[in-house]
Amino acid sequence: xxxxLRLGGRQWLLALGLILLVILxxxxxxxxVERFDAGPDYRIPYSLSxxxxxxxxxxxxxLPPRSIVxxxxxxxxxxxxxxxxxxxxxxxxxxxxxxxxxxxxVNGLFPLALEGLVDDYGRAMRRQKVIxxxxxLWLSSxxxxxxxxxxETFNHSRLVPQFSPRIPCYxxxxxxxxxxxxxxHVNFVGWVSHxxxxxxxxxxxxxWTLEDDGGDPAxxxxxxxxxxxxxxxxxxxxxxxxxxxxxxxxRHKPWTESGGxxxxxxxxxxxxxxxxxxxxxxxxxxxxxxxVFVIVGPFNEHMVAEASQPPYxxxxxxVTTWLEEHKIPHLVPETLPSELYADASHPLTDGYxxxxxxxxxxxxxxxxxxxx
Amino acid sequence: xxxxxxxxLIFLLIVVPVFFALQKTRWWIPWLMAASYFFYGWWNPxxxxxxxYSTVLDFSLVALMDHCPQAxxxxxxxxxLFQLRFDDGVLKTAFLVAVTATVAIFAVAWAGPASxxxxxxGLAVIFLLMALGALLSHRRIWLLxxxxxxxxxxxxxxxxxxxxDNLNTLFAWLHCAGRLPxxxxxxxxxxxxxxxxxxxxxxxxxxxxxxxxxxxxxxxxRNFLRFATFVCFFPQLMAGPIERARxxxxxxxxxxxxxxxNVTDGLSLFLVGLFKKLAxxxxxxxxxxxxYDQPKNFGAPALLLATFAFAWQIYFDFSGYTDMARGVARxxxxxxxxxxxxxxxxxxxxxxxxxxxxxxxxxxxxxxYIPLGGNRGGVFNTYxxxxxxxxxxxxxxxxxxxxxxxxxxxxxxxxxxxxxxRSARYxxxxxxxxxxxxxxxxxxxxxxxxxxxxxxxxxxxISRIFTATWSNPEMPALxxxxxxxxxxxxxxxxxxxxxxxxxxFVRIGAAVCMVLYLFLFSSGGGxxxxxxx
Numbered sequence: 023x024x025x026x027l028r029l030g031g032r033q034w035l036l037a038l039g040l041i042l043l044v045i046l047x048x049x050x051x052x053x054x055v056e057r058f059d060a061g062p063d064y065r066i067p068y069s070l071s072x073x074x075x076x077x078x079x080x081x082x083x084x085l086p087p088r089s090i091v092x093x094x095x096x097x098x099x100x101x102x103x104x105x106x107x108x109x110x111x112x113x114x115x116x117x118x119x120x121x122x123x124x125x126x127x128v129n130g131l132f133p134l135a136l137e138g139l140v141d142d143y144g145r146a147m148r149r150q151k152v153i154x155x156x157x158x159l160w161l162s163s164x165x166x167x168x169x170x171x172x173x174e175t176f177n178h179s180r181l182v183p184q185f186s187p188r189i190p191c192y193x194x195x196x197x198x199x200x201x202x203x204x205x206x207h208v209n210f211v212g213w214v215s216h217x218x219x220x221x222x223x224x225x226x227x228x229x230w231t232l233e234d235d236g237g238d239p240a241x242x243x244x245x246x247x248x249x250x251x252x253x254x255x256x257x258x259x260x261x262x263x264x265x266x267x268x269x270x271x272x273r274h275k276p277w278t279e280s281g282g283x284x285x286x287x288x289x290x291x292x293x294x295x296x297x298x299x300x301x302x303x304x305x306x307x308x309x310x311x312x313x314v315f316v317i318v319g320p321f322n323e324h325m326v327a328e329a330s331q332p333p334y335x336x337x338x339x340x341v342t343t344w345l346e347e348h349k350i351p352h353l354v355p356e357t358l359p360s361e362l363y364a365d366a367s368h369p370l371t372d373g374y375x376x377x378x379x380x381x382x383x384x385x386x387x388x389x390x391x392x393x394x
Numbered sequence: 395x396x397x398x399x400x401x402x403l404i405f406l407l408i409v410v411p412v413f414f415a416l417q418k419t420r421w422w423i424p425w426l427m428a429a430s431y432f433f434y435g436w437w438n439p440x441x442x443x444x445x446x447y448s449t450v451l452d453f454s455l456v457a458l459m460d461h462c463p464q465a466x467x468x469x470x471x472x473x474x475l476f477q478l479r480f481d482d483g484v485l486k487t488a489f490l491v492a493v494t495a496t497v498a499i500f501a502v503a504w505a506g507p508a509s510x511x512x513x514x515x516g517l518a519v520i521f522l523l524m525a526l527g528a529l530l531s532h533r534r535i536w537l538l539x540x541x542x543x544x545x546x547x548x549x550x551x552x553x554x555x556x557x558x559d560n561l562n563t564l565f566a567w568l569h570c571a572g573r574l575p576x577x578x579x580x581x582x583x584x585x586x587x588x589x590x591x592x593x594x595x596x597x598x599x600x601x602x603x604x605x606x607x608x609x610x611x612x613x614x615x616r617n618f619l620r621f622a623t624f625v626c627f628f629p630q631l632m633a634g635p636i637e638r639a640r641x642x643x644x645x646x647x648x649x650x651x652x653x654x655x656n657v658t659d660g661l662s663l664f665l666v667g668l669f670k671k672l673a674x675x676x677x678x679x680x681x682x683x684x685x686y687d688q689p690k691n692f693g694a695p696a697l698l699l700a701t702f703a704f705a706w707q708i709y710f711d712f713s714g715y716t717d718m719a720r721g722v723a724r725x726x727x728x729x730x731x732x733x734x735x736x737x738x739x740x741x742x743x744x745x746x747x748x749x750x751x752x753x754x755x756x757x758x759x760x761x762x763y764i765p766l767g768g769n770r771g772g773v774f775n776t777y778x779x780x781x782x783x784x785x786x787x788x789x790x791x792x793x794x795x796x797x798x799x800x801x802x803x804x805x806x807x808x809x810x811x812x813x814x815x816r817s818a819r820y821x822x823x824x825x826x827x828x829x830x831x832x833x834x835x836x837x838x839x840x841x842x843x844x845x846x847x848x849x850x851x852x853x854x855x856i857s858r859i860f861t862a863t864w865s866n867p868e869m870p871a872l873x874x875x876x877x878x879x880x881x882x883x884x885x886x887x888x889x890x891x892x893x894x895x896x897x898x899f900v901r902i903g904a905a906v907c908m909v910l911y912l913f914l915f916s917s918g919g920g921x922x923x924x925x926x927x
Contacts, residue, residue, distance in 0.1 A: 028662045029901050031654050037905040044910060200400030214914055227915045228677045231870035232684070239691055242868040249872065 049213040053079060057256040060084040062114060063105040065125040067260035073219040074143045075212035076257065077128065081146035091126040091147055094155030098127030102364040104268035107371035112378030121391065130177035132160045133299040134168060138181030140303050142206040149311040154303065156318045159367045160296040161337060162286040167296050169289065180205060189295060221252045269371055276361045283327040291340045304350060315390045316345055316352040321367055324360040351390040355380045395436040397718040398671055413726060417649050423619050430628035441590040448547065449625045452540055452600045453618055456607045458527065459536040460614045461485050474529050489528035496521040512580035516546060533608060540604035544597040550577060551589055556793030592632040594790060598757055600625050603639040605761055612640045620646045629719040635733040635753035650727025660725030667717030669908045673915065674876060675711035678703045681869055686845055689855045693865035697855050704845045705838045706877050736884045741829035742815060743807035746837060758787050781805040796852055800843040807836050
């Protein structure tokens with residue numbers, strides 16, 4: 023044996039003890055020293071969408087008293103709007119001080135991934151009031167439902183069920199799947215991902231040192247930079263003036279300006295993977311003592327072609343029936359005016375304002391909000 | 395299944411406890427064999443047939459060799475051929491089986507699917523040779539079959555394209571109309587033509603057993619399962635070390651005693667290997683790929699540093715694999731031979747080959763260089779034998795002229811350092827550090843041919859190193875620092891400061907740092923470079 027690095031039994035025990043100590047203590051210590059400003063309209067920045075550890079930390083440490091968490095995808099997060107144009111913002115603005123609505127949306131999330139997020143990172147929400155958004159867009163085709171056999175790459179693949187139920191278009195090898203499970207269950211690994219997401223442009227430190235600037239010929243600006251200087255101990259915030267979002271951005275426009283009615287290949291509730299995941303999320307939350315309120319849509323029905331309308335209604339009614347059968351308070355808001363949608367499911371700023379008003383005016387919602 | 399993946403961890407967590415639970419039964423060897431076959435089959439279950447075929451054949455050949463007289467006596471061939479009068483019943487059975495099998499193969503080839511014919515033709519040759527071996531009762535024929543069979547497997551799967559391409563080019567140059575078919579068209583049932591992982595390793599290991607038995611260096615193994623486990627033992631099946639029967643087979647004769655030291659040593663070796671692979675080799679690979687994939691776009695410093703980085707990448711990658719292999723074997727209680735011994739501290743090219751891929755260099759020394767005459771017969775013959783051995787060693791690494799040149803360069807390097815060592819002035823006055831750096835420089839230069847995609851690329855890189863402008867190489871400073879640290883560690887290891895590295899403080903500190911580094915920074919994934927060989 024050439025290596026001098028040969029540890030005996032006691033030395034291994036000591037080394038493992040030290041490693042365990044670091045693994046257990048570091049994430050906790052990190053929370054004490056890293057500044058994390060989560061104001062009233064805070065939402066996880068787009069660049070940190072996959073920082074699930076931060077999502078968990080926010081739920082653990084940054085929830086105001088009497089908060090109601092809105093959980094869902096980019097409709098809740100506010101894909102086309104600024105933080106002061108989101109659903110949660112208008113709910114806060116239009117309701118009294120008796121509750122604070124928290125934007126718990128994550129960009130690009132879908133029910134199969136939300137299931138993983140709630141299971142593994144959402145325990146801190148235990149016994150909270152939760153509004154769960156049900157976006158029927160994820161049932162609008164076999165591809166959106168992740169049912170197709172052809173391999174697809176999609177967001178948040180680390181959150182989807184890795185082994186069961188089987189997702190046909192998810193073809194990661196066994197190692198990737200196990201790696202995802204480890205990350206979801208070992209806090210330290212999640213914290214490492216947070217470091218990478220927050221300070222090293224979603225890369226490992228080693229890959230960060232090799233990053234190119236995308237030019238031709240490429241330059242490598244990080245080659246001689248000190249990686250430690252990147253760690254500012256301050257969770258990055260979303261840019262105040264996001265050119266991709268808000269009324270001033272070119273994306274913030276009614277859907278009719280870029281397309282017409284669309285045919286959707288709706289899947290059935292019986293076969294839908296996303297719907298099964300959604301039901302599981304509801305069950306998990308209820309098992310944890312959460313008081314759940316479900317809001318279905320409002321989907322942009324103006325965009326649904328004539329032939330796709332009947333199966334859409336069947337689907338929406340099926341969802342409502344299931345919620346009623348399971349005595350889950352819910353709301354199916356009336357479809358917003360066409361010009362208030364940016365696409366099939368995302369409202370524009372005024373759309374969110376109207377949606378918040380309709381939510382607050384709903385009797386079902388009011389009685390749910392007031393119950394203890 | 396790669397050592398640095400989660401499925402392997404699960405595999406190990408099942409294999410090791412069951413192995414120790416079977417201590418007092420006869421099932422531990424079948425268990426190890428089954429685990430090894432599962433490990434190999436995880437990659438491609440079809441190529442498992444190849445390992446099994448090679449194992450069965452070499453086991454049978456040695457058994458048959460054992461039935462032949464040591465000194466080939468006179469044999470009444472006519473009596474054997476026409477009256478089936480054999481002194482030895484086993485040889486008679488072998489003759490009948492081989493002849494029957496040959497006839498059956500011809501029948502299947504005639505009546506069966508056409509895609510099977512090339513494979514059947516190969517098998518028919520083997521069986522015909524077996525019939526001849528039984529008929530003549532000559533040990534050398536059994537050895538010949540083993541050599542032919544193992545090398546034919548290698549030739550077909552590893553060198554098929556290379557040989558066909560070069561021969562077809564030669565035919566065209568000679569204005570011959572004939573063209574050899576693409577090797578992929580010879581695969582039965584349209585199976586894909588893929589290089590079986592580790593074929594160079596398990597064929598050489600199996601072959602060493604038949605050669606050693608022929609030479610009288612090892613006893614015949616009568617237990618098939620034990621022999622099969624020797625050939626396919628999972629820690630070293632994919633990329634060595636290439637074990638010798640006389641070293642590993644006896645270890646399978648009795649259950650290894652459980653010792654805590656085996657566990658701690660195994661873990662230590664595994665951790666070091668994992669660190670070399672994930673933290674160092676994979677990191678260096680990014681820079682090497684960046685530069686070597688487009689050498690035209692980079693200046694001399696980048697090309698020099700990428701060559702330097704590749705020298706370390708391949709060392710960390712391969713020695714990392716070996717460390718992990720040895721660590722896993724040690725965990726089970728088995729000792730695999732040392733394969734790397736700080737090769738970049740060698741002060742001569744000859745010494746380099748006693749430190750780099752030791753199991754392969756000793757294989758070529760014992761089965762090629764020495765049978766060719768070794769250093770007997772004067773300087774010319776010695777150097778001719780060296781050149782042949784190194785050229786074969788180069789070609790063993792890959793089917794391309796770049797590998798042959800790499801081997802040739804090493805032969806040249808060995809000859810030069812041998813000549814230099816004859817001079818007292820060189821031996822005594824040139825500081826060891828200078829020799830070490832010179833050897834590293836030479837080895838690094840040779841790696842250019844090893845790593846370049848083609849001969850043209852290799853020439854381009856070399857010419858640009860000397861002619862291109864000096865621009866910013868943009869190699870991460872962290873990368874250089876890490877390699878520098880490892881080099882320093884190795885120098886310290888072979889100095890009087892070694893005791894410092896052996897203190898508990900350094901050992902524990904290093905282990906903790908390595909584990910945390912792996913958690914924090916490792917870049918994951920990536921197969922081992924030597925799997926392609």
